[in-house]
Amino acid sequence: MASRPAAIPTILEGTAFYYLAEGAANIVYQVSTPWRQSTPEPSLVEEYGDGTPPPSIIDDISPGPLEENIYEGKSFSHRAPCYIAQANWERLIQPLFPPHQLVGQALLDIQPGHIVAKLNEDLHDWENGKNPTNGSLDPTTPRPTKRQRIYLADDNHALLVKDMTSRTAAFQQLNLVEFKPKWLAQSPSAPQYSKRCRQCARMARINAERARKKEPPMTFYCPLDLTSRKDEGMNHVASLIVQSGVSNCQIKRFAQWLENTDILDNLKARQIELDQIGVLRGDVNDERLLAAMTLRDCTVFVKCTSADNREWEARIGDLDLKSKDKINYWRGIEWSLIEEGWYEGLEDYNDRQPLVCRLSRDLSGT
Ligand SMILES: O=P(O)(O)O[C@@H]1[C@@H](OP(=O)(O)O)[C@H](OP(=O)(O)O)[C@H](O)[C@H](OP(=O)(O)O)[C@H]1OP(=O)(O)O
Ligand SMILES: Nc1ncnc2c1ncn2[C@@H]1O[C@H](COP(=O)(O)OP(=O)(O)OP(=O)(O)O)[C@@H](O)[C@H]1O
Structure with missing residues (x-):
């Protein structure tokens, strides 16, 4: 049985979530922490709050706007809770590859602010044609039919993953x-x-x-x-x-x-x-x-x-x-x-x- 890590960074109040994509088992959000919504940019350590050092994998994530995604499991899914998924990844997968070949991931405590409940409410609104408070859920483009009526699991954790989307205009065709x-x-x-x-x-x-x-x-x-x-x-x-x-x-x-x-x-x-x-x-x-x-x-x-x-x-x-x-x-x-x-x-x-x-x-x- 995987043991729960002692110190897990906690999400900052005011973090904005932008729906990016979803698969059968997870929804991926781009996140913008409050300091990223303003200037100047603080250091990565500040991002993780008082006295909480960032997980080592985050060292591999270069600072910049919206460089991380949050990966959250869905309720029906056969996938394990995030803290077990992370422990398995660290034990069995991470040692197999050099850090630059892996999409870095780290556990994040998302309990403050009832985030899962709010995101699920937005998903409901999106499906029901109401204007979701979350602006990244475009009311004119419905949630993919095969993903409807499946919501985020009530997990106290999410995974912070390296954002692999490219925002460089020059690569519009092949980003x-x-x-x-x-x-x-x-x-x-x-x-x-x-x-x-x-x-x-x-x-x-x-x-x-x-x-x-x-x-x-x-x-x-x-x-x-x-x-x-x-x-x-x-x-x-x-x-x-x-x-x-x-x-x-x-x-x-x-x-x-x-x-x-x-x-x-x-x-x-x-x-x-x-x-x-x-x-x-x-x-x-x-x-x-x-x-x-x-x-x-x-x-x-x-x-x-x-x-x-x-x-x-x-x-x-x-x-x-x-x-x-x-x-x-x-x-x-x-x-x-x-x-x-x-x-x-x-x-x-x-x-x-x-x-x-x-x-x-x-x-x-x-
Ligand atoms: O069995 P395969 O090779 O077709 O792979 C399945 C995938 O099919 P595909 O990549 O389209 O061929 C399949 O992908 P899709 O759902 O078809 O996109 C899943 O990834 C499945 O794994 P899981 O049930 O989600 O854990 C995959 O199952 P396993 O990797 O556990 O076999
Ligand atoms: N690190 C990332 N950076 C950018 N986009 C990502 C990242 N991880 C996932 N995505 C996007 O989110 C989508 C859904 O993620 P993913 O395939 O991991 O979900 P899943 O629920 O595990 O899928 P599956 O249907 O295979 O079970 C991906 O197809 C991809 O487009």
């Missing part, structure tokens, strides 16, 4: 790229002569199901390409990752970044080292397996830091430790990929999908 690299190495329980990696096998299965329902296929890239150092096709991978409307020149720069970065090599090495057995026979009580599964579903945030799109800052985030309750889900997927022939390219004739995985291309010498 933040976020993508899930997924399984950068083959699943340890995949058949020996596989023609597809785990992600390509999973996507082939999903697309066969879509084809049966007459739905268009999902586009995807092979994760093995990300670290293959075979630069042919990297522009194509880059164009699939970035949002539409980005110029060819910017895609090319991003492709060059992908070719040269070591963050994905590091992520791949950690995925391999933490799970060498695979989900079928792996011990679900071994937290290393849970950490491996977490790293196989993390998000990499990449933002431009120079006007010519040549310098980038990349960090790995969305690293809430997976729950062992997911083991049957993971095993079920792995069994179906093996038994139905998706790894080996031996799927049912009527379900046939293209062999586009790097493994197939390497085997056929293309």
